[in-house]
Amino acid sequence: MIIVITMPKLPFKAREKSDCLGARRSTRREAILDVLTSGPGHLSAEEIHKAALKRLPRIGIATVYRALKFLCGCGKAAEFIPADGVARYEPAGSRAHHDHLICTSCGCFIEAVDPEIERLQVRLAARHRFKPSSHKLEIYGLCSNCAGK
Amino acid sequence: MIIVITMPKLPFKAREKSDCLGARRSTRREAILDVLTSGPGHLSAEEIHKAALKRLPRIGIATVYRALKFLCGCGKAAEFIPADGVARYEPAGSRAHHDHLICTSCGCFIEAVDPEIERLQVRLAARHRFKPSSHKLEIYGLCSNCAGK
DNA sequence: GTTCTTGCAAAGGCTTTGCAGTTCT
DNA sequence: AGAACTGCAAAGCCTTTGCAAGAAC
Numbered sequence: 001m002i003i004v005i006t007m008p009k010l011p012f013k014a015r016e017k018s019d020c021l022g023a024r025r026s027t028r029r030e031a032i033l034d035v036l037t038s039g040p041g042h043l044s045a046e047e048i049h050k051a052a053l054k055r056l057p058r059i060g061i062a063t064v065y066r067a068l069k070f071l072c073g074c075g076k077a078a079e080f081i082p083a084d085g086v087a088r089y090e091p092a093g094s095r096a097h098h099d100h101l102i103c104t105s106c107g108c109f110i111e112a113v114d115p116e117i118e119r120l121q122v123r124l125a126a127r128h129r130f131k132p133s134s135h136k137l138e139i140y141g142l143c144s145n146c147a148g149k
Numbered sequence: 150m151i152i153v154i155t156m157p158k159l160p161f162k163a164r165e166k167s168d169c170l171g172a173r174r175s176t177r178r179e180a181i182l183d184v185l186t187s188g189p190g191h192l193s194a195e196e197i198h199k200a201a202l203k204r205l206p207r208i209g210i211a212t213v214y215r216a217l218k219f220l221c222g223c224g225k226a227a228e229f230i231p232a233d234g235v236a237r238y239e240p241a242g243s244r245a246h247h248d249h250l251i252c253t254s255c256g257c258f259i260e261a262v263d264p265e266i267e268r269l270q271v272r273l274a275a276r277h278r279f280k281p282s283s284h285k286l287e288i289y290g291l292c293s294n295c296a297g298k
Numbered sequence: 299g300t301t302c303t304t305g306c307a308a309a310g311g312c313t314t315t316g317c318a319g320t321t322c323t
Numbered sequence: 324a325g326a327a328c329t330g331c332a333a334a335g336c337c338t339t340t341g342c343a344a345g346a347a348c
Contacts, residue, residue, distance in 0.1 A: 024322050024327055045313080060330045065313060081234050083285070085337090086312070101279045114273045117266055121288060124263045129293035130250045136232070137286045139270060144278035173302055173347050194338080209305045214338060234312090235337070303346070310339070321328070 031055050032067040036077055037091045042100075042109040044086050080136060099137035105146035171219065180204050181216040185226055186240045191249075191258040193235050229285060248286035254295035 035051045036043070043051070049064045068089055071077035078092035082102055088109075099117075101110040117137065125132040171178055184200045185192070192200070198213045217238055220226035227241035231251055237258075248266075250259040266286065274281040 026322090026328065028329075058330075062314075062331080063329055066329085069314095081230060081232060083230055085230050085234055085236070087234070099273075101274060101277055101281075103279075104282065110277055110279065112273055112277055114269055117269045117273065120263055120266045120269065121286070124248075124261055124266065125250060125288050125290065128250055128259055128261055129296075130252075130259065130288065130290055131296045132250075132288045132290035133253065134290070135286070135288040137270070137284070139274050139279065139281045139284040141274065141279055141281035141283070147278075147280045171302080175303065175347090177304075207305075210337095211306080211339075212304055215304085218339095299348105301347090304344085306342090306344105308339105308341080310337105312336090312338105314333105314335070316333080317331095319329085319331105322326090323324105 026067075028052070028056060028059055028063050029067045029070065031059070032064060033071060033076060033091075036071070036089060041090045041111075042088045043090075044088055048089065082138060083140065099139070101139045101141070101143070103143035103146055104140050105142055105149075108143055108145075110143065175216075177201070177205060177208055177212050178216045178219065180208070181213060182220060182225060182240075185220070185238060190239045190260075191237045192239075193237055197238065231287060232289065248288070250288045250290070250292070252292035252295055253289050254291055257292055257294075259292065 031052050032048060035048050039048075039051060045061070045064055045068060048068070049059070049061050052059050052064060068077060068079070072079050072089075072092075075093045076091065077089050079087050079089055080100075081087050082100070096113065097118075098111040098113045101112055102108075103110075121135055121137075122132065180201050181197060184197050188197075188200060194210070194213055194217060197217070198208070198210050201208050201213060217226060217228065221228050221238075221241075224242045225240065226238050228236050228238055229249075230236050231249070245262065246267075247260040247262045250261055251257075252259075270284055270286075271281065
């Protein structure tokens, strides 16, 4: 069984709070959400940890993972796992869905959307009597920079 | 940097052989390829190992991983990593590309293709001056069986 | 006999968990 | 005070690697 959207065991009170940032104010979670929204996007947990350390010198990697699970559960962040198997995180909720063009040379991520593809995916699922809840399209290849070399 | 299609270090002679099954005949690699082609598909390394053990009671998991890398390098198998982060393998080469509908309830994989989506993906990449080499579309949701419940 | 292949055990990399101490309300 | 949050270290899981023994050519 595969869980795609992991809802963390939110503390009881957190579920009642509209901002979903937790039952209590937490400097770490706020910092991590901020790293996520102000950073370049598509960061790994380790990269997020590194960025967070600049603001909170003693924050541990476990806290980062916990906060990320939490934020994903709240819909404030989204996790996705590219072909290298290392999870990346991006802010979610306020941002539109998008697919990824991933450069296999420099590792950069380009966000892209094609409404038509989105529509066709729904059709494809329907054709198989499949009820889609989320999807993920990744195109691997060379970005314009790397292809030029 | 993200390597999507990992070409294993093939032994020198293996590269010259057309069947690409290795420089030498290997019962294990043949068995694993057979598990792959005759099995239900989308098996994890562990599942493949379990199936292989029935034929070769002493085969080790390392051999399975090595063989899988090898077969992927030869184009005889394809690896893909769904949202749970655990690699799955399927026979390749003789089979057409396809996308996956993945049931988040029972974990089943449905293979599907939509030629139009394929075309639009190329267009989408081109629009970003991106040179695609492979892509992966996964739709998560409920299969008809699970949706009915 | 040389080179490839294998099993085993150990190590690696990413992620989660247990626990005791700390913080928030 | 009570529940939530945190850092640290340990454990977990999947995968790879080192090495000595075995097999193929």
